[in-house]
Amino acid sequence: MRGLGWAPVHTIGEVLRGTLAGQHVQLRGWLHRNRASGQIAFPQLRDSTGVIQCVARRDSLSPEQFDAIAKLLPESSLRLQGMVRADPRAPGGFEVAVDGIEVVAAVDPARPFPLRGDEGDEFLLDNRHLWLRSTSMTAALKVRAQVFRAIDDFFAQEGYYEVQSPSFVSGACEGGSTLFKVEYGDEEQKEVYLTQSWQLYAEAMVQGLEHIYTVAPSFRAEKSRTRRHLTEFWHCEAEAAWMGNDGIMEVEERLIFHIVDWCLRTVAPELTALGRDLGTLRQVRLPFPRYRYEEAVELAASKGAEISMGEDFTYAVEKILTGDLTVPIFITHFPTAIKPFYHRPDPADPTHVLCNDLLAPSGYGEIVGAGERCVTLEELLARMQKQGIDPAPYEWYLDLRRYGAVPHAGFGMGIDRVVAWICGADHIKNVVPFPRMMRRVYP
RNA sequence: GCCGUCGUAGCUUAGCGGUAGAGCGCUCGGCUGUUAACCGAGUGGUCGCCGGUUCGAAUCCGGUCGACGGCGCCA
CATH class of the missing domain: 2.40.50.140 (Nucleic acid-binding proteins)
Incomplete structure (x- = not known):
């Protein structure tokens, strides 16, 4: 020059x-x-x-x-x-x-850059590889990066070991219809599935390491077409020995608070650029409100939602329940019948299980599902029988109860949903670089 | 899987029974402070696909494919 x-x-x-x-x-x-x-x-x-x-x-x-x-x-x-x-x-x-x-x-004038920002959803998704350089995508991805960093920072501080579990799994652990089948090329094991959760493996590892967590993708083949579903999503899961439902709830809320606080300190300009109201986000304080299932049903009904006792919360009900909130809320002690077999029935009331869901405010949906696990073999087998589940493929899981199982609890957090909530995104895909949905795997 | 909306130039769209229009983009020309710059000219479309009704279909009807949104379920 x-x-x-x-x-x-x-x-x-x-x-x-x-x-x-x-x-x-x-x-x-x-x-x-x-x-x-x-x-x-x-x-x-x-x-x-x-x-x-x-x-x-x-x-x-x-x-x-x-x-x-x-x-x-x-x-x-x-x-x-x-x-x-x-x-x-x-x-x-x-x-x-x-x-x-x-x-x-230099860009060739014969093929000028196709995006300016006022294009339709389909076109922007077809050109995701180019749209990623937009200021809105880069802002969301910077927030996302800090959420992942906050998670690792939190668990390091809490003394948890990070552990990896397999993505190929042999058994259908819950809801077989939502599993992705994968050809596995072996005569005896022609088919395996993509994991939906590390939980069963975590229950094995927790008996040695006591406090563990992972950050990994999970896969669900649900034909969901909503603003909060992906077929491949990033799952933060934790499991802790010698811990019950109340204890794990405290871990969950401290983690969420840590993430929000971290983002406010590291990516406030990006959040503002995305149109997020920081004042609302600053209202996130500990502890989060807790409602037992029955209380939550009554609260939802009082807000005008259509739900009756014993039913699970539909998204329509969740939206009414959390629409006017600014902080996440816990719903605990769901009826035993509507929760998976591994949740531990409350000894004080076996018609309910020791579990909790954490719902994000403003209709971002469930961001954490958690609970205490069955401890004894008898308890576990009884629950499986009641739900009509064949125990044979779970032999190794049952084994865990035969050798000194201790009370333990864990949770799974949908990281993409947390990022979407923190960013105030209209759709979960807006905070994922290459979102995988039922009808979208390109680019 | 179900429900809804929509497929017209590279993009965003108008036209909704009588030979297809605009804005943006791109190209050329002009402009010494622009802010989605502006001004002039040019470029660009077998109206998703198949079939039907009609003298005539982008337009009406049936089917099909695709996309997006919503629901059930879930994180």
């Missing part, structure tokens, strides 16, 4: 912070928008930290360089350098007066 070499590389975020005013910097990124007239051009440059307006004048560049920048199409990559200066006319308050550019890869 004018024989002086390139200036030191900086990020756009650093420039927008204002401390570089008056300095000569090099920026690298993608052309976000471009406006040009015969003598002056305003290329907006984007990198992972932000977007900044640059000013290119014909008299500050060689004719070749000016023409190159003036004709460059959006999403071309380039590096440029120039003087940083404050200017009230620039969006963001700072701009770069360009004195040198190098086009890295």
Whole structure:
């Protein structure tokens, strides 16, 4: 550049912070928008930290360089350098007066970048690989990254071991119709399934490590077409020995609080950019309200929901129950009949199980499902028999009860749903880079 | 699986029985401070597919495929 070499590389975020005013910097990124007239051009440059307006004048560049920048199409990559200066006319308050550019890869005018942001859902999903560079997607993915980091930070602090469980599983553990079958190529084991939960494996590992967690994908073949379902979702699951339903609820709410607090401290600008009201999010405080199943049914009914005792909560009821809330709520002690076999019946009232669901506010749905597990072999077999489940494939699971099983509890949290709630997203797919849904596996 | 809505240029869409229109994009030209820049010209569509009704179908009817949204179920 004018024989002086390139200036030191900086990020756009650093420039927008204002401390570089008056300095000569090099920026690298993608052309976000471009406006040009015969003598002056305003290329907006984007990198992972932000977007900044640059000013290119014909008299500050060689004719070749000016023409190159003036004709460059959006999403071309380039590096440029120039003087940083404050200017009230620039969006963001700072701009770069360009004195040198190098086009890295120019977009072909025969195939201009197809996205601007006002396209329809289908088109944006078909072009997901390109839409991911939009400011809204990158903001959501930055929040998502911090949620994952907060989870690891929380469990490290709590002394939990991270453990990995298999994704290929042999048995249908709950609701066989929602399992994905996979060809497995062995004569004796031709078919296996993709995991829906690590839980049964966790119950084995917890007898050795006592406090464990995992962050892994789970798969559900439900034909769900809703704003909160994916066929492949990220599951944060934890299991703890010597812990009951009350104890695990405290872990759940502290985890959720930690995640929210962490996000408020690390990605507040991104949340604001996504339109999230931070004041509402700041209202998340411990402890979360707890309702026994019957109380929750009555509360929902008093708000006008149609539900009768003994029924499970439908989404329509959940929406009424949580629509006017700003914090998550627990529902505990569900009727035994409507919960899976591994939940432990309450010794004080065996018609209910020691379990809890955590519902996110504003209709984001159930974000955590949890409970205390059956401890004795007799209890477990009785529950399986009552639900018509063949114990044969669960022999190893039953074994766990034969060798010193201790009281234990665990939970599964839908990370994508948590991110969707924190971001205030309209749809869970808006916070997942390549969402997998029943009718969408491309790109 | 069920219910709903929708498939017209690269995108967003108008037209809803009589030879297919616009905005954006892209190309060319103009413009020395633009903010979804502007001005002028150009480019671009066998109206998802199959069949039926009709003198005539993007338009009406039947089917089919696809997409999106919602429900049941779940995290």
